[in-house]
Amino acid sequence: MEIRHVGVLGCGLMGSGIAQVSAMAGFDVTVLEVEQRFLDKGFSGIEKSLAKFAEKGTLKEKPEAVRARMKGTTRNQDLAGCDIIIEAIIENLADKRKMYAALDPIVKKEAIFASNTSSISVTEMMTATKRPERFVGLHFFNPVPLMKLVEVVRTIATSDEVYESAYEFGKKLGKVPVRTSDKTGFIVNRLLVPYLLDAIRAYEEGVGSIPDIDNAMKLGCGYPMGPFTLLDFVGLDTTYYITHVMYDEFKERRFASPPLLKRLVMAGWYGRKSGRGFYDYADPGNPVPGKF
Ligand SMILES: NC(=O)c1ccc[n+]([C@@H]2O[C@H](COP(=O)([O-])OP(=O)(O)OC[C@H]3O[C@@H](n4cnc5c(N)ncnc54)[C@H](O)[C@@H]3O)[C@@H](O)[C@H]2O)c1
Numbered sequence: 259m260e261i262r263h264v265g266v267l268g269c270g271l272m273g274s275g276i277a278q279v280s281a282m283a284g285f286d287v288t289v290l291e292v293e294q295r296f297l298d299k300g301f302s303g304i305e306k307s308l309a310k311f312a313e314k315g316t317l318k319e320k321p322e323a324v325r326a327r328m329k330g331t332t333r334n335q336d337l338a339g340c341d342i343i344i345e346a347i348i349e350n351l352a353d354k355r356k357m358y359a360a361l362d363p364i365v366k367k368e369a370i371f372a373s374n375t376s377s378i379s380v381t382e383m384m385t386a387t388k389r390p391e392r393f394v395g396l397h398f399f400n401p402v403p404l405m406k407l408v409e410v411v412r413t414i415a416t417s418d419e420v421y422e423s424a425y426e427f428g429k430k431l432g433k434v435p436v437r438t439s440d441k442t443g444f445i446v447n448r449l450l451v452p453y454l455l456d457a458i459r460a461y462e463e464g465v466g467s468i469p470d471i472d473n474a475m476k477l478g479c480g481y482p483m484g485p486f487t488l489l490d491f492v493g494l495d496t497t498y499y500i501t502h503v504m505y506d507e508f509k510e511r512r513f514a515s516p517p518l519l520k521r522l523v524m525a526g527w528y529g530r531k532s533g534r535g536f537y538d539y540a541d542p543g544n545p546v547p548g549k550f
Contacts, residue, residue: 259368260425262286264339265353267357267410271301272374273346275402281327282317283370283431284401288329288336290420297330306326306404338364341422342427344396345423346374347501354378355386362387372396372422376447377503381413381442390415394518395402397444408433413440442507443500451504452512454497459486461550468536468547486536490529498523520550 263282266273266289273289277300280287290298298477299491308321318326329336331457338440343365347357358371365371371393373383384393395411408428412421438444441450457471466474472484489497496521522528528540529535537545 261423261430262343263340265290265337265343265365265369267343267345267361269297270346270348270349271400272398273344274300274303275346275400276344276346276374276398277328278307278324278403279334279431279433281324282308282311284327285430286327287480288331288340289422290331290337292332293334294330298330301325301328301469303329304522308382311403318454334364338366340365342368342370342372342424344372344374349375349378351378351382355396358383358386358465362389368392370394370424372424374398377442377500379442380411381415384413384415389494391417392420394421395440395444396428399446405434406432406434407446408435409438409444410435411438411444412441442506447500447504451497453498454485454489455501455512455514455516455519458489458519461486462516467549487538487545490535490537490539490545493529494519494522495528500536521550 262285264285265289266277269291270276271291272357277287277289289297305321305325308317308324312316312321322338343361345354345357347353354373369392371387371389373380373395374397375395376397380395382395383391387393393413394416395409397409397411398407399407410425425435425437436445439448460466461468461471468486472486474483474529475484498515501513501515526532529533530539533539537547539545
């Protein structure tokens, strides 16, 4: 089945990015939200991003032409004719299952359902529908228009045909797809999360200061940013949540939250978004490392 029309659920950080790259790749896109104001906010971000691409000369056509391929809606029925549905609503299993169960009888039978979840089991979501063989994970990275990777996740029920269509779709979006299976964390978080948690443990054990550990990994390994800078970017609350899901899946210490991460989250210090995490961002251009 050829994918022509893309449905995106949620117009937040990730949904708006997925809608944008789909439209930039020439697909018609319909984005579903719970309220018009979330669509307005998401589309205004998309328009700004398209203008930046145009300014840099990296857009093949006029921003208005890309924008014209995108529609927003608050009605489930408007997704009926979509060939693929990519869900990017909040990271909550009950909400996601409810959404899939509501859309399953509406969206045409041949359509593929894909979730952008970072940590929830795709298998647990697919059972909310009567199309488990047409269900995959498509895990994009933030910011979607700039990050080249998409993890294409297959469950034990995904059909070969659907998996290959989803993989090819990832390529058509200009991404580099990688194949992975439905194990919590997929490839990237499976490797990244223990590394980030080990950096916190190293700090707790007095191996180095926060800026020294950051500089060591930046300059010694060529990473674009150190682990504490990255943790503050991702959000400590988000990381803490992921540690729970991953520890629950594998029961291994390397996925367990170090005490300091929990303390920072309990204090409401979530990183950049709350103004304070491993660094203090009172002056955002000059973050000051914490001493804990
Ligand atoms: N933020 C990241 O860096 C990142 C990276 C990869 C994957 N993800 C995953 O992407 C998903 C979305 O994350 P986000 O950061 O974009 O969240 P977000 O909070 O920015 O956006 C979620 C949007 O979904 C909407 N929504 C909630 N319930 C809905 C419903 N029933 N129908 C339609 N819309 C609904 C909300 O109004 C909100 O606009 C999550 O599953 C998350 O794990 C996030």
